[in-house]
Amino acid sequence: MTVLPQQSAGAPDDYPANESDSAYRRTPPHDIDAEKAALAAMMFSPEAVADCQDAVREEDYYLPAHRILHNLMVERHSKGLPNAWPLLADDLEQRGTLARAGGRSYLTEVSLAFETGAAGEYYAGIVHRKAVLRRLTEAGVRITQAGFQGQGTVDELIAQAAGEIATVAEGASSSEDNDFVLPAEALADTLDYIEQARHRKGISGLATGYSDFDELTQGLHPGQLIVIAGRPGMGKSTAAMDIARNCAIKQGIPAAFVSLEMPVRELMMRLISAEGKVALHHLRSGHLTTEDMEKMDAVVPRIYQAQMHINDCERTYTAVQAKLRRLKAKHPDIGLIVLDYLQLMKLGGQRPETRQQEVSEISSSLKLLAKELQVPIVALAQLNRGPEMRTDRKPMVSDLRESGAIEQDADLVILLHRDDAYENESARAGEVDLIVGKHRNGPTTTITVASQLHYSRFVDMAQT
The missing domain is CATH 3.40.50.300 (P-loop containing nucleotide triphosphate hydrolases)
Structure with a gap:
C-alpha cells in the first residue's frame, strides 16, 4: 500500500490544544480521491488542464504534493508540453522536487485514478468546495481564539471576525463563476438600461x-x-x-x-x-x-x-x-x-x-x-x-x-x-x-x- 505524501501542515495542529477543545481536532474537510481524479484528468487531457485551472486553485489541494503536481501541469500546459506522468516525473527530478511530489510510484498511483478528461472539472469542483469548508473551519478557530484572548474592544473583535468570514466568502466562488462574458450575453441588459435612461424622469x-x-x-x-x-x-x-x-x-x-x-x-x-x-x-x-x-x-x-x-x-x-x-x-x-x-x-x-x-x-x-x-x-x-x-x-x-x-x-x-x-x-x-x-x-x-x-x-x- 502506498503511503500518502505528508499532509498539509497547519490545519489540525493549529487548533486549540486543551481537552475542552477536542472537538476542534477533527481532520479538516478534504477529499484525497477527488484530488487524485482531478490531477489524473490533467495528466491525460489538455482540455482538462484548462477546465481544472478554472475550477480549482493551487492552495485548494489538501496535500502539498498535489499542489506541486497541479502547478507543474499548468505550467507545462502553458508551454504546449504534454503531462503524461513519466514526463512529469522526469521534470520534477530535474527540479529536485520529485520526492516532495511523492516519487514515481505515487505519480503512477495518481494516474490510475483517471476516468475521463471531462470528469476533471467535476472533481476539481469537489476539491474547491472542500477547501472552502476547510478555510471556514480555520476561520472559526481563529475567531474562537480571539474571543477567548479578548484583546481589543468588542467592536474590533467583531470586525476581525467579520473580516475572517468575508475573506472566506471572497474565495468561495471558483473562477468559473466569474468567467468572461460575451457581448451577446450582456447586450440585452445594457440596451434595457439605456432604454430606461431615455424615459427616466430625474436622475438614476x-x-x-x-x-x-x-x-x-x-x-x-x-x-x-x-x-x-x-x-x-x-x-x-x-x-x-x-x-x-x-x-x-x-x-x-x-x-x-x-x-x-x-x-x-x-x-x-x-x-x-x-x-x-x-x-x-x-x-x-x-x-x-x-x-x-x-x-x-x-x-x-x-x-x-x-x-x-x-x-x-x-x-x-x-x-x-x-x-x-x-x-x-x-x-x-x-x-x-x-x-x-x-x-x-x-x-x-x-x-x-x-x-x-x-x-x-x-x-x-x-x-x-x-x-x-x-x-x-x-x-x-x-x-x-x-x-x-x-x-x-x-x-x-x-x-x-x-x-x-x-x-x-x-x-x-x-x-x-x-x-x-x-x-x-x-x-x-x-x-x-x-x-x-x-x-x-x-x-x-x-x-x-x-x-x-x-x-x-x-x-x-x-x-x-
Missing part, C-alpha cells in the same frame, strides 16, 4: 440637493466612494450635512453619519439651522427671535422623523466598520453613509509603519465596504497646504493630505474652494466652487453653489 442615483452636480453625476450610486476634500474652514462638514439632510429628510431615505470631529449636539444644531434657516449663532447663544422659534417649530417634527443614524463615539476604522455592518443588517434600506473625516480615523488593531500607509489602507477598505454594503460612502478629507502656495489658491487632487491612495480609490473627488475664505472683499463672496477633480464615470468640471454658512448650508445659485 441618490440626489445630493445640488442640481448641477446631480445632473453631471446622475447622483450618488451604490458601491461608490465619494471624497469631499478641502482646506480647514471651506465647508466640508456643511456639504456632507447637506447631502445627508437631503437624503434622510427631503427624500426619506435612511442615512448614517459618522462624525469624528463634532459631537451629536453640534450636528443637530447644524441640522436645525440648515433645515429651518435659523442662524447657527442664534442657536448656540440661545438668543432666538420669535421668528426663529416659529421656524424651529416648523422643522423640528421633520427632523424628529428623519432616519439619520448618527455616531460620534468611534475613532477606529475596525469599530466603525463593525457598527456600519450591523446598522445595514438592521436597516437594509440605508441609502447613504457619511464619514467626517477620513484623516481623523485610526485603523485599529496592528497599525502599519507609517501614517500614509494607514490612511491608504483605510481608504481602500472604505471602497470595499461601499461595494460590500452596496451603499455610496461620502468620506471627507483634509487637503495639505498646496492651495495656499498658489496665486489663485485653488485646490488640486494632488493636494490630498497623507495619501495619494485616496484619489486612486475614490470614484468621485470633489474639492471645495471659496474665494472669500482668503479675501473678505472678493467679488465672488458667497460663492463656493465644487471642483469635480475626478469623475470615474464622466467629465470633470467646476460647479458653483451659494454659501449660506450662517445657516450652515450650501444651496443652488438659483435659490439665493
